[in-house]
Amino acid sequence: MGSNPHVPAPSEIPSELPTPTTPLGREALAAILARPDRAVVALDFDGTLADIVPDPEQARAHPGAVDALVALAPKVASIAVITGRPAGVAVRHGGFAGVPGLDHLVVLGHYGAERWDAVSGTVHAPAPHPGVAAVRAELPGVLDRFDSWHGTWIEEKGRALAVHTRRAADPQAAFEALRGPLGELAARHGLIVEPGRLVLELRPPGMDKGVALAQYVRELDAESVLYAGDDLGDLAAYAAVEKLRTEGPDGTPGLLVCSGSAEVPELAERADLLLNGPGAVVGFLSALAQHL
Structure with missing residues (x-):
């Protein structure tokens, strides 16, 4: 990991942004604000960028989500959508393809087994199990x-x-x-x-959101990371962020965001920042972009 620069005190977090409830969360948000070009913003899709609906085929990115990502993407090292869906499905339901300003977006589908890059517009995947x-x-x-x-x-x-x-x-x-x-x-x-x-x-075994996230953060040599999710499958990504915080001389600051759900208290209990569903996540990403 790159060495962590001096970051502003957590008390300097703009009042327009929701303040994480934990010291590690406040430290991570401060690091992202200080060096956004070295930050990875990673997001689940269903329940985080898109509302949960009875038929997953009808799920679409929350209104304003693409605009928020377009505003944020040029200011950070990368935005990664990490989902259990096939990468191509998440791209289609998210409306991510061919959007100007989303060059720094990747979609890691099937828990990271598939990868779609906005720059090339192609999906890379291994043979099926x-x-x-x-x-x-x-x-x-x-x-x-x-x-x-x-x-x-x-x-x-x-x-x-x-x-x-x-x-x-x-x-x-x-x-x-x-x-x-x-x-x-x-x-x-x-x-x-x-x-x-x-x-x-x-x-298939061998890949989960935690493995995918850790590999991607190391690939970019990121100095900070934000991960937002809402479901049990996101616990592996939470664990990866918690581990990254402890690695190296200073660790990698990491902010854990929970897209609020009463159905998954395990996630809320470990989060640094609780947001009330995809609408609030989109609002947070938009506000973050404005302060970078």
């Missing part, structure tokens, strides 16, 4: 064995599959009933289950 095809064939039969499957549905994600329970009569009961059997199915074919907000994703 063979276990995904096997699980795809068996999954409907596994769901049929449980009464709780009614109202659940399978989302095809190309390199992964997700079972959503939000539409079930008792979404949480369906989630708990299916978690074990889907875990066994995934394990038989070399996959893992990633739990989320009333969704169970069956995907």
Whole structure:
């Protein structure tokens, strides 16, 4: 990591910006304000840049999100959208392609297994894991064995599959009933289950948002990092930021932002800054851009 320059005292954070509740969070925001060109801003998509909706295919970036990213991108080292979705889907639903001013944007899809760069407009990805095809064939039969499957549905994600329970009569009961059997199915074919907000994703192991974020921060030799998320899958990115804070002589200042959700208290408890959903995240990014 690059050596950390002198940064302004946390008390010098502009009053127009929400103030992190933790000392480490205030230190990180101060570092971002002092040297934005050495900062990585990393963001989840669903629940952070886009509102959660019953049908993920209908999810779109929150109004104002692209404008906020356009204002922020030229002032920071990079903006990275890190998502469990395929990179191309996140680009399409986010409206990120061909937008002037977003040259510093990358989308790390499938938890970092895929990468889309705004500069080239192309997606780079490895070959699919063979276990995904096997699980795809068996999954409907596994769901049929449980009464709780009614109202659940399978989302095809190309390199992964997700079972959503939000539409079930008792979404949480369906989630708990299916978690074990889907875990066994995934394990038989070399996959893992990633739990989320009333969704169970069956995907290949070896990559998560934490691995993707840490690799990207090191790639850019960033001096500070902001990560915003809302779901259980974001805990790995939180852990990566917490580890980066301790590495090297001075560590890498990191700001953990939670896009508020009562469904995932684990994230809120570890966050430096709580924001009330995608609208508030977009407002924060816009305000941050104005002060850089």
